[in-house]
Amino acid sequence: MRILITGGSGFIGQALCPVLLSEGHELLVVSRHPARSAKRLPSGIQFKTSVAACADFEPEAIVNLAGEPIANRRWSQAQKTKLIESRTTTTASLVDLVAQATTKPKVFVSGSAVGFYGACGSEPVTEDSAAGEGFAHELCAQWEAAAERARPYVERLCVIRIGLVLDQPGGMLDRMVPPFRLGLGGRFGSGRQCMPWIHRTDMVRIIAWLINHPTANGAFNASAPSPVDNATFSKALARHLNRPAVFPVPEFVLKTAFGEMSELMLEGACMVPQRLLDGGFEFSYPTLDQALAEIVSR
Ligand SMILES: NC(=O)c1ccc[n+]([C@@H]2O[C@H](COP(=O)([O-])OP(=O)(O)OC[C@H]3O[C@@H](n4cnc5c(N)ncnc54)[C@H](OP(=O)(O)O)[C@@H]3O)[C@@H](O)[C@H]2O)c1
Secondary structure (H helix, E strand, O other), rough: OOEEOOOOHHHHHHHHHHHHHHOOOOEEEEOOHHHHHHHHOOOOOOEEOOOOHHHOOOEEEEEEEEOOOOOOOOHHHHHHHHHHHHHHHHHHHHHHHHHHHOOOOOOOEEEEEEEHHHHOOEEOOOOOOOOOHHHHHHHHHHHHHHHHHHHOOEEEEEEEOEEEEEOOOOOOHHHHHHHHHHHOOOEOOOOOOOOOOOHHHHHHHHHHHHHOOOOOOOEEEOOOOOOEEHHHHHHHHHHHHHOOOOOOOOOOOHHHHHHHHEEEEEHEEEEHHHHOOOOOOOOHHHOOOHHHHHHHHO
């Protein structure tokens, strides 16, 4: 298949592209920095600097992952606008592309995140659960609404509500592991907030499954079937690194240091991948211990 990927140079994309290439697909990655992205990705991939420049490619599948990193800077009003617009603008240009295509793409897989559900306590959250509140919800809701406009022009539209993607190097573990290695790790706040997580290998397998699964359509929670709370996550990470987890970070410290962005650390939803499980998707790393054992052992 001819597959167009935005954000293909990122943490997920760097693992996704080699897998899709190995399945025999032809890839075009949209990147603002093609030379830098080419160094991160295997050879044999085409690059364009904008979606508008991809019209001749006539994609059969689209994977939409591009967006300003969510946790790199404090959420000032300007940064919030950038977080939203980097996603909605890219997505809108993909809608323009498919609206003008001569052949309907078979599938459009578009990103979103667990933040869609807001803070939900410890109740399991499936794709049928109500949407939440807060900036993370607003960001995801606008991103999903932008993707929804592609629906008339594609055979299937799949939205992936992604949990915390685990692997190294890169991603959230790159920030968490150093203090834990020094024995300075611990839970955030009460530690009761849920942390739906997913091994990057399974994240990639989910995207490939959605591309290849002819009946997959709509929203999918993309996280492992066994979400844990933050305290359990911290203890598991410390155990796999053979360190204690005895330094909890109080809520007020996170709020002072990160402002509104601390909601990413202090709030969560117990997201479960109900529609993937119902569809027969099998996780390679269904438990946190299996995922961390594989990542830390490398
Ligand atoms: N990783 C996670 O744990 C996680 C969890 C939930 C949701 N997600 C979402 O899933 C998507 C992919 O995740 P990821 O971890 O692979 O992201 P990432 O590593 O931050 O990469 C995303 C890509 O987006 C492009 N990008 C960055 N800033 C941009 C901007 N201001 N405007 C346009 N494009 C920009 C970059 O590509 P170029 O530099 O090549 O243009 C970058 O490689 C992201 O949108 C992320 O929010 C990720």
